[in-house]
Amino acid sequence: xxxxxxxxxxxxxxxxVGLAGAVAAQPGWDHLGTKxxxxxxxxDKIRVHGKDTYRALQFRVNGAAVQFDRIVVEYGNHKTRAYxxxxxxxxNGASPALDLLGGDRDITNVEFWYQKA
Numbered sequence: 042x043x044x045x046x047x048x049x050x051x052x053x054x055x056x057x058v059g060l061a062g063a064v065a066a067q068p069g070w071d072h073l074g075t076k077x078x079x080x081x082x083x084x085d086k087i088r089v090h091g092k093d094t095y096r097a098l099q100f101r102v103n104g105a106a107v108q109f110d111r112i113v114v115e116y117g118n119h120k121t122r123a124y125x126x127x128x129x130x131x132x133n134g135a136s137p138a139l140d141l142l143g144g145d146r147d148i149t150n151v152e153f154w155y156q157k158a
Contacts, residue, residue: 070099073151078107082156092117094145097138102130106158109136117147129158 074087100109112124122142130136141148 071095078105078155078157080157082154084152084154086150086152088150089148092147094147095141096145097140098151099138100130100136100153102132102134104132106130106132106134107155108158109153109155111154112139113152114141114146115149115152117149119149126153 071093073089076085076087098112098114100107106129108129109126112126113121114124115121124139126136126139128136
């Protein structure tokens, strides 16, 4: 099992610019998925494959600002944990790291609720 210190989920907020671009992973972060925001408010799920373990999440936005409201992480043991995560990520910005409770964790998926700011 590979130990990963951090992971990153990318959200491509392409509503205002008309382009969706992949966000390249930075050192220390793994890119786990990209979702294009379609509409003002919604929620999405990114499935995580493999048995790597992670300690934190970070959301990056490409394009418009995005207000994140809630995140639910499903772990490899199929237990879920909701994280209240009310944060506004500015255009082409990143959220602060969200530490996962319990240290290194195997993740099955991450579901998140958001709205275009």
